[in-house]
Amino acid sequence: MLHFQPIDSFDPPELAAYHTMRLPHKHFVERIFVAEGEKVVRRLLESNLDVLSALMPAHHAEAMRPLLEARAPSIRVYTAERPLLERLAGYSMYQGVLAVGRMPEPLALETAWQRSGRPRLFVAVDGLANAENLGAVVRNAVAFGTHALIVGETSSSPYLRRAVRSSMGTVFDLPVVETNDLCAALAQLRTKGMRCVAAHPHTDRRTIAGTDLARDCCLVFGNEGDGIAPAVRAACDECVAIPMPPGVDSLNVASAAAAFLFEANRQRGRM
Numbered sequence: 001m002l003h004f005q006p007i008d009s010f011d012p013p014e015l016a017a018y019h020t021m022r023l024p025h026k027h028f029v030e031r032i033f034v035a036e037g038e039k040v041v042r043r044l045l046e047s048n049l050d051v052l053s054a055l056m057p058a059h060h061a062e063a064m065r066p067l068l069e070a071r072a073p074s075i076r077v078y079t080a081e082r083p084l085l086e087r088l089a090g091y092s093m094y095q096g097v098l099a100v101g102r103m104p105e106p107l108a109l110e111t112a113w114q115r116s117g118r119p120r121l122f123v124a125v126d127g128l129a130n131a132e133n134l135g136a137v138v139r140n141a142v143a144f145g146t147h148a149l150i151v152g153e154t155s156s157s158p159y160l161r162r163a164v165r166s167s168m169g170t171v172f173d174l175p176v177v178e179t180n181d182l183c184a185a186l187a188q189l190r191t192k193g194m195r196c197v198a199a200h201p202h203t204d205r206r207t208i209a210g211t212d213l214a215r216d217c218c219l220v221f222g223n224e225g226d227g228i229a230p231a232v233r234a235a236c237d238e239c240v241a242i243p244m245p246p247g248v249d250s251l252n253v254a255s256a257a258a259a260f261l262f263e264a265n266r267q268r269g270r271m
Helices: 013-019 024-030 038-046 058-063 065-071 082-089 109-115 131-143 161-166 182-191 230-234 253-267
Strands: 004-006 032-036 051-056 076-079 098-102 121-125 148-151 176-178 195-199 217-221 238-240
Touching: 004 058, 013 032, 013 051, 013 082, 013 098, 024 032, 032 038, 032 161, 038 051, 038 065, 038 098, 051 058, 058 065, 058 076, 109 148, 109 182, 121 131, 121 182, 121 253, 131 161, 131 253, 182 195, 182 217, 182 230, 195 253, 217 253
Parallel strands: 004 076, 051 076, 121 148, 121 217, 148 176, 195 217, 195 238
Antiparallel strands: 032 098, 051 098
16 A cells, blocks of 8 residues: 655655756756646646656645555655645645656657658747746647647757646647757658648738648747747748737737647648
8 A cells, every 4th residue: 555755854865856846957857857736747647657756735645546556666655735845845836736757758750750640730849948838839739639749959848847737737648859950850851741830920921721731730839039940930831820910919829829720620620
């Protein structure tokens, strides 16, 4: 039977991941991540990813006991009440439910391609450093049946704590390709016949309703400030905009992703 271990500090070495929640680079190097929130932790426990430990108030641990028991003996479960967790972590928590998971092994672009059914639908992100926005893009991608996410070298990891939380744990169900050269990755996709479409508001050439998203395509999104880098735009087949009334510059990247992904699904007869 799984035992819950009460804590009063983050001093033990096995709790180091919770002590370093504000050091995302350290977690990325160690290929671990922190899931935060009751729903997100539940989704992590239900996923195929490795879960190293969980930390939460005792009543949450009891409520999740079946899921936690299913992970025994590889998981350690620690308990502490939310005020103590907030004091130890140094920031306010809504529920104080946390878990540490192991990031999946890096996925090769070719593997993502082979595992995807046709018509393929990929999403790529360039320069998307805001973790909450990235998480929201992930949530939209999963909701609209995206086969893989390609994370460019200038974007944050979708496994950052705030990105995982913003995705509501849907990132656990989305194949992620990490690349050090997004332009080269897009070029590789184009050699396979996949159209790479840059979501770019400052174009008069094509709008989402007037471009073909029904066949294999990769939708590329940038950040709200600078958009997609010129080199990445040049690596795409075309730039496509969402029609906007005068005086409106652009949408939040998550909203833009939802619009593009909805249109792709509509053209494919899924809506």
